[in-house]
Amino acid sequence: MISSIARRSHRNERIALSIIRLCAGFVIFAMAIILLYLAVEGTKTFFVDHFSPLTFLFSPDYDLDDNHPGAAIFIAGTLLVTVFAIVVGGPFGIAVGVFLSEIAPKSMAQLLKPAIELLVGIPSVVYGWLGLTLLVPLIRDHTSSPSGFSLAGAGIVLAIMILPTVISLSEDAFNSLPPALREGSLALGATRFQTIVRVLLPSASSGLAVALILGIARAVGETLAIQLVIGNATAFPTGIFGPTATLTTVIVGEMPSATQGSLQEHALFSMAFLLLIIAMVLILLVRFALRKRT
Amino acid sequence: MKRNAALAALLVGFSLSATSAFADSSITAAGSTALLPLVKDAAGAYQAANPSVKISVSGGGSGTGINQVNAKAIDIGDSDILPPATDPDLVDNKVAVIGFAVIVNPDLKIKNLTRKQIQDIFAGNVTNWNQVGGPDQKIVVINRTRGSGTRVVFEKTVIAPEKVTEGGLSEDATGTVISVVKQTPGAISYAAFSGTHGQPVTEVAIDGVPATEANVITGKYPFWSYEHMLTNGPATGEVKKFIDFVSSNTELLAKNSFIKISDMKASETNR
Amino acid sequence: MDVATTQPRSTSLVGSSPSVRARKFADQAATVVLWLMASSIILLLALFIVYMFYLGARYLTPSFIFGMPAETSAGGGVGPEIYNSFYILILTLIFTVPISTAAGVYLQEYAAPGRFRELVVFSAESLATIPSIVMGLFGLLVFVYLFKWKFTALGGALTLTLLNLPALMRVTQEALKSVPDTYREASMGMGATRWQTVLNVVLPSAIGRMTTGIVLIAGRIFGETAALIFTAGLSVSENAPYDLNPFHTAETLAVHLWYTHTESIVPDVDRIGNGSALVLLIMVLVFNVAARVGGRALSKRLTGRPT
Numbered sequence: 001m002i003s004s005i006a007r008r009s010h011r012n013e014r015i016a017l018s019i020i021r022l023c024a025g026f027v028i029f030a031m032a033i034i035l036l037y038l039a040v041e042g043t044k045t046f047f048v049d050h051f052s053p054l055t056f057l058f059s060p061d062y063d064l065d066d067n068h069p070g071a072a073i074f075i076a077g078t079l080l081v082t083v084f085a086i087v088v089g090g091p092f093g094i095a096v097g098v099f100l101s102e103i104a105p106k107s108m109a110q111l112l113k114p115a116i117e118l119l120v121g122i123p124s125v126v127y128g129w130l131g132l133t134l135l136v137p138l139i140r141d142h143t144s145s146p147s148g149f150s151l152a153g154a155g156i157v158l159a160i161m162i163l164p165t166v167i168s169l170s171e172d173a174f175n176s177l178p179p180a181l182r183e184g185s186l187a188l189g190a191t192r193f194q195t196i197v198r199v200l201l202p203s204a205s206s207g208l209a210v211a212l213i214l215g216i217a218r219a220v221g222e223t224l225a226i227q228l229v230i231g232n233a234t235a236f237p238t239g240i241f242g243p244t245a246t247l248t249t250v251i252v253g254e255m256p257s258a259t260q261g262s263l264q265e266h267a268l269f270s271m272a273f274l275l276l277i278i279a280m281v282l283i284l285l286v287r288f289a290l291r292k293r294t
Numbered sequence: 295m296k297r298n299a300a301l302a303a304l305l306v307g308f309s310l311s312a313t314s315a316f317a318d319s320s321i322t323a324a325g326s327t328a329l330l331p332l333v334k335d336a337a338g339a340y341q342a343a344n345p346s347v348k349i350s351v352s353g354g355g356s357g358t359g360i361n362q363v364n365a366k367a368i369d370i371g372d373s374d375i376l377p378p379a380t381d382p383d384l385v386d387n388k389v390a391v392i393g394f395a396v397i398v399n400p401d402l403k404i405k406n407l408t409r410k411q412i413q414d415i416f417a418g419n420v421t422n423w424n425q426v427g428g429p430d431q432k433i434v435v436i437n438r439t440r441g442s443g444t445r446v447v448f449e450k451t452v453i454a455p456e457k458v459t460e461g462g463l464s465e466d467a468t469g470t471v472i473s474v475v476k477q478t479p480g481a482i483s484y485a486a487f488s489g490t491h492g493q494p495v496t497e498v499a500i501d502g503v504p505a506t507e508a509n510v511i512t513g514k515y516p517f518w519s520y521e522h523m524l525t526n527g528p529a530t531g532e533v534k535k536f537i538d539f540v541s542s543n544t545e546l547l548a549k550n551s552f553i554k555i556s557d558m559k560a561s562e563t564n565r
Numbered sequence: 566m567d568v569a570t571t572q573p574r575s576t577s578l579v580g581s582s583p584s585v586r587a588r589k590f591a592d593q594a595a596t597v598v599l600w601l602m603a604s605s606i607i608l609l610l611a612l613f614i615v616y617m618f619y620l621g622a623r624y625l626t627p628s629f630i631f632g633m634p635a636e637t638s639a640g641g642g643v644g645p646e647i648y649n650s651f652y653i654l655i656l657t658l659i660f661t662v663p664i665s666t667a668a669g670v671y672l673q674e675y676a677a678p679g680r681f682r683e684l685v686v687f688s689a690e691s692l693a694t695i696p697s698i699v700m701g702l703f704g705l706l707v708f709v710y711l712f713k714w715k716f717t718a719l720g721g722a723l724t725l726t727l728l729n730l731p732a733l734m735r736v737t738q739e740a741l742k743s744v745p746d747t748y749r750e751a752s753m754g755m756g757a758t759r760w761q762t763v764l765n766v767v768l769p770s771a772i773g774r775m776t777t778g779i780v781l782i783a784g785r786i787f788g789e790t791a792a793l794i795f796t797a798g799l800s801v802s803e804n805a806p807y808d809l810n811p812f813h814t815a816e817t818l819a820v821h822l823w824y825t826h827t828e829s830i831v832p833d834v835d836r837i838g839n840g841s842a843l844v845l846l847i848m849v850l851v852f853n854v855a856a857r858v859g860g861r862a863l864s865k866r867l868t869g870r871p872t
Binding site: 009020023031038111133160194222248255279283 | 588589591592595596598599600602603606607609610613616617620663664665667668670671672675676681684685687688689690691692694695696697698699700702703705706707710727730731734757758759760761763764781784785787788789790791794795819820822823826827838839842845846849850852853
């Protein structure tokens with residue numbers, strides 16, 4: 001005979017379980033619906049306007065009055081700015097991650113970690129504004145760029161923005177290595193630096209790969225910080241100090257004025273869908289890298 | 295139990311206040327940054343006189359205005375140009391006339407350009423200021439983005455049959471254009487009088503005709519357009535009253551460098 | 566695990582063979598370089614903070630912080646925008662915290678490994694990598710066009726909810742993970758059901774960490790821009806700047822900063838920009854400190870432990 005109290009708590013348990021299962025299911029639902037919507041809107045360029053995906057991806061001719069929805073310029077812009085950010089910010093981030101994990105005394109770590117957290121907390125629009133007020137005049141006055149709006153400016157801002165991500169993930173990667181690895185290497189007479197480079201880095205490689213991939217994901221998706229400094233020119237950049245545009249900046253720049261049902265709107269949604277696909281590919285890469293570790 | 299009651303109260307409160315959101319007394323307008331100063335000033339004056347009316351105004355460019363009023367996301371779409379023929383529901387309410395200026399960085403000391411020179415500059419055929427009577431300085435063309443009505447007017451009235459080449463910097467709004475031209479040596483762009491008059495940029499005379507309201511009225515100066523406040527279907531109620539207020543308030547029109555339609559002597563059917 | 570403690574004591578180069586000297590030199594050089602790099606980050610942050618205070622502090626007058634924005638003339642303030650930032654933040658948290666806590670509890674305390682669990686985890690990860698501008702477009706499609714709400718605070722908040730679900734789920738999971746299993750075992754040993762355990766024992770123990778995480782994420786929501794441009798709008802109404810109605814057009818401070826630098830035609834762009842950036846920075850600092858302090862205080866109250 002189950003008492004009424006026990007019966008009630010069992011019923012509560014079941015209600016609670018259904019509610020939280022519902023919430024978990026909502027996450028799946030949300031993702032599915034976003035994917036669906038963007039897939040439907042994003043493929044209209046191909047199914048309704050009858051352009052081939054190859055044209056969209058590889059043609060640099062973005063002239064919508066003339067029916068040319070080629071997004072190659074923006075894809076190149078996103079790629080270039082991301083590569084710049086990762087080349088500058090990646091090694092730097094990993095180095096500081098190493099520092100935090102292996103070298104920093106507690107006092108330094110207690111200063112550095114909150115600093116990194118603050119850097120993460122700064123809104124991207126403020127980074128864009130910093131780039132606009134600090135970096136653009138610098139570039140304008142000291143390089144060949146006449147206006148200061150350039151690929152390099154966007155790359156530098158992005159590099160700073162992805163640093164916290166790369167740093168904390170690299171630090172995690174190193175922290176999760178077994179201490180025996182270090183002790184063994186040092187016991188054999190290696191210096192700390194040799195240990196790090198020859199033993200720890202290779203062992204942490206999958207974790208570091210995750211750090212870099214997530215840094216790339218952050219860079220690919222960034223919009224406003226880039227838009228304020230890159231110049232928004234529908235052309236390939238004429239060198240590192242030339243202006244250009246990325247998928248995200250052209251979306252935020254043109255979407256408000258894109259007539260519903262027009263080729264322009266379809267092209268922009270195709271770009272958004274492309275960004276979504278890139279994001280999901282990056283996630284799969286992360287899972288792959290993590291699986292390799294175990 | 296108590297939590298449920300609180301939740302219910304919250305929901306009821308929300309839904310009650312939600313109904314008031316769709317009452318007549320709220321107007322949203324957006325679009326042309328050329329028209330924006332006038333609409334904003336008018337909204338302030340109108341709301342002061344009618345405290346029960348809520349008016350929200352923002353920019354975004356003519357394309358945004360047309361697009362959003364079409365999608366019924368806003369009540370009034372401000373635009374420098376007529377909507378494309380594919381929007382049959384949109385009703386045009388002309389409210390004023392505005393002149394636009396080709397502006398250059400003041401350090402260039404350029405005061406006048408011919409139409410041909412402007413064409414060549416924006417088509418990319420001329421790349422240095424010394425080719426048009428200026429100093430030895432690279433020309434930095436600053437374009438307007440695709441959604442800009444000002445750009446359409448520019449192409450139609452100044453550099454036709456050429457079009458602007460892509461590839462230069464492009465900026466969204468009147469204000470940004472002016473600040474970039476101010477700061478960038480060798481820069482050239484175009485924007486409405488409502489933004490350029492009184493700013494530290496040089497408004498260039500076109501074919502010798504200075505960029506003034508007087509020259510627009512007579513039609514000697516070609517770079518002008520009507521300003522349109524588009525509505526979905528004919529304007530009614532508060533919206534109609536507000537639009538009439540915008541087009542008739544002489545003081546605000548003059549303050550922002552607009553020309554009253556009734557004062558206009560030249561006319562064009564296609565603007 | 567700190568290699569520093571296992572570093573051999575002698576760093577002198579005297580009396581060692583050439584190859585050892587080279588290795589030791591490389592080690593010392595590398596250490597110096599890494600110290601420089603780490604310090605440069607702190608310096609960079611300090612530079613930003615000092616620069617923003619220097620540029621913006623003089624503009625933080627009451628008329629700026631509480632005044633109405635000006636669309637075309639100088640002298641505008643950001644009062645309604647700050648209000649909208651908080652309004653949307655609170656609304657977002659109202660939606661996000663319950664759902665993400667529940668989902669996080671499910672993943673951490675209940676779910677057996679299997680297809681459903683994998684799907685939830687994968688969906689959360691995917692949601693997390695969606696660029697905020699893409700989410701903003703989704704919000705535009707659904708709330709502004711499909712539901713015909715036009716630009717509303719509610720549309721913005723719902724979009725931000727989708728954006729922040731994964732982050733808050735992770736916060737919940739990490740916080741739950743930090744509660745020792747002995748708590749759960751003791752509770753269930755006394756006959757409590759799983760849900761009773763979670764509600765009365767695990768969650769209160771985790772609440773310190775959860776608060777820290779939530780407040781930190783609140784800081785990020787406060788600064789969110791891209792997702793709000795297309796959903797909550799770019800303007801406030803002069804006659805109802807502090808509107809309680811969730812369907813009001815709600816330009817936030819962060820969006821206003823962006824708007825000022827891309828669309829606006831006010832002559833005092835610098836003043837608005839510098840002032841707004843500084844206010845945003847101060848809010849980030851406040852949220853960061855509050856997260857730490859608040860989390861610790863709450864935890865002490867409910868469990869007696871510092872975290």
